Amino acid sequence: xxxxxxxxxxxxxxxxxxxIMLENVAPLTAYSFSGAIVMPNxxxxxxxxxxxxxxxxxxxxxxxxxxxxxxxxxxxxxxDKKFLASIVDDVTAIKLYPAGITTNSEGGVSxxxxxxxxxxxxxxxxxxxPLCVHGETxxxxxxxxxxxxxxxxxxxxxxxxxxxIMEHITTKxxxxxxxxxxxxxxxxxxxxxxxxxxxVVGGMMMPHNFCKPIAKRPxxxxxxxxxxxxxxxxxxxxxDSAPHPREKKESCGCAAGVFTAPIALQLLCEIFEQxxxxxxxxxxxxxxxxxxxxxCPEFKEVTLEKRPFVVPESYSGVVPMYAGNTINWAIETVD
Ligand code: DOR
Ligand code: ZN
Numbered sequence: 001x002x003x004x005x006x007x008x009x010x011x012x013x014x015x016x017x018x019x020i021m022l023e024n025v026a027p028l029t030a031y032s033f034s035g036a037i038v039m040p041n042x043x044x045x046x047x048x049x050x051x052x053x054x055x056x057x058x059x060x061x062x063x064x065x066x067x068x069x070x071x072x073x074x075x076x077x078x079x080d081k082k083f084l085a086s087i088v089d090d091v092t093a094i095k096l097y098p099a100g101i102t103t104n105s106e107g108g109v110s111x112x113x114x115x116x117x118x119x120x121x122x123x124x125x126x127x128x129x130p131l132c133v134h135g136e137t138x139x140x141x142x143x144x145x146x147x148x149x150x151x152x153x154x155x156x157x158x159x160x161x162x163x164x165i166m167e168h169i170t171t172k173x174x175x176x177x178x179x180x181x182x183x184x185x186x187x188x189x190x191x192x193x194x195x196x197x198x199x200v201v202g203g204m205m206m207p208h209n210f211c212k213p214i215a216k217r218p219x220x221x222x223x224x225x226x227x228x229x230x231x232x233x234x235x236x237x238x239x240d241s242a243p244h245p246r247e248k249k250e251s252c253g254c255a256a257g258v259f260t261a262p263i264a265l266q267l268l269c270e271i272f273e274q275x276x277x278x279x280x281x282x283x284x285x286x287x288x289x290x291x292x293x294x295x296c297p298e299f300k301e302v303t304l305e306k307r308p309f310v311v312p313e314s315y316s317g318v319v320p321m322y323a324g325n326t327i328n329w330a331i332e333t334v335d
Contacts (some may be wrong), residue, residue: 002306003332004269004278008297010289011036011264013132013167013187013238015257016059016070018042024061024316025243028262030068032331034286034297037132037238039070040095041104045075049087066269067298073093073132078116081123092293093130093165100138101144102212103242104255108134112151114158121159130163130293131155132187138214142197145213146173156181163292168192168240170213172223178234185292187238188228190267191258191321196221207249208319211242212256228277231283236292239264243318250319259320263311267322267327269304305332 006180016026029036038059040046046055052072074087076096108116124131132183135152136144152174156162166174166186169241177184195215196301200206209215214283242257249255260267265285272281290296309330311322 002273003303004285004329005274005301005303006265006285007302008034008290008300009265009285009300009302010034010237010295010297011239011241011261012165012236012289012293013037013039013189013240014261015039015041015240015242016062017243018055018058021243021245022058023257025070025241025261025318026059026062028315029057029241030063031262032302033068034300035069035071035295037073037093040073040075041097041102043293044105045104045107046073047075047077049090051088052090053078067300069297070294071293075107076118076120076131077107079123081119081240084120084123084129088129091129092295093132094124095132095167097134097171098136098138101138102135103133112154114154117120118158121155122164125159125161127293130165132165135164135166135169141214142216145169145171145216148215149173149177152177152184153181156184159183163241164291167235168213168238169224170216171220173174175223175227178227179231185234186227187236187240189238189240189258190260190264190271191215191240192224193221193228193271194267207254208248208321208323209258210254210256211240211258218256225271226273228284229272229277229280231280231288233283233288234283234292236289237264237268237285246314246317246319250302259315259318261314263322263327265304266309266329266331269306270327272327274290274305275328301333301335302331303334304329
């Protein structure tokens with residue numbers, strides 16, 4: 001039986017939610033990942049030190065028996081320097097959402113005026129706090145990410161010491177930015193390595209494949225695969241696993257988000273094996289992130305086996321990607 005072992009897998013973009021949903025989904029990630037960057041788009045969003053520490057405690061309480069490090073984030077506002085200096089030891093990054101662009105982002109940024117953001121972004125540069133960005137404009141849905149490239153360019157050139165992570169990239173335009181600016185990095189989801197727009201709305205509408213940014217064209221998928229499979233040193237795995245209750249997905253007004261946390265490593269093995277690149281998966285799923293973020297996760301060893309695995313129809317009322325389908329890798333042991 002073919003196996004593959006991963007050390008300290010990291011999910012550099014994860015939604016854990018709160019309350020019962022947190023209790024249901026956090027153990028699934030904690031089982032197979034050493035740590036994850038936890039998104040702050042709760043209602044209301046995570047914006048104070050008290051919010052961060054209380055949310056971290058709730059996460060730790062939801063994962064009693066597994067070692068798992070939640071790397072906490074703040075929801076971007078134009079914070080002042082003094083505040084940022086006071087929270088630097090408690091947050092790993094700050095996440096910027098354009099206002100209204102996706103789930104629970106209403107309190108996000110409505111002006112990308114560099115002068116208005118200067119104090120915050122200079123302080124983040126000095127303090128070494130990375131900026132994670134949901135890079136979409138409010139333009140035509142297929143063009144939103146590409147249109148955002150001019151904003152990335154302005155941020156990257158005005159704040160050359162700021163680490164800017166282009167989150168969940170979906171386009172060749174974003175891939176092309178990686179080698180243009182030293183301080184731009186990216187996360188890539190597993191679903192964007194598998195899906196194109198046709199898998200969302202090309203036949204019957206597939207709500208469980210619907211997310212923001214939406215899956216794009218075949219040539220975009222190829223560009224994403226090219227940097228992920230080579231484990232480009234500025235690219236990291238970030239699932240953007242975004243659980244919603246079934247009734248919010250299978251409804252008129254489907255919430256954006258693909259739930260992949262419990263099957264992400266299995267699918268990554270399948271993709272990397274298919275292209276004969278399994279040797280690069282360790283960099284993509286952990287080592288690049290450790291280097292870029294300067295984090296040092298506790299030991300965890302996950303061994304996956306190549307054998308058929310039927311994806312459950314639901315995990316506590318949350319439907320995963322590929323529910324009911326057979327995938328070709330399964331988690332064998334976690335130590
Ligand atoms: O599809 C998405 N769902 N994209 C996001 O940016 C947010 C996420 C969520 O929180 O549900
Ligand atoms: Zn997200």
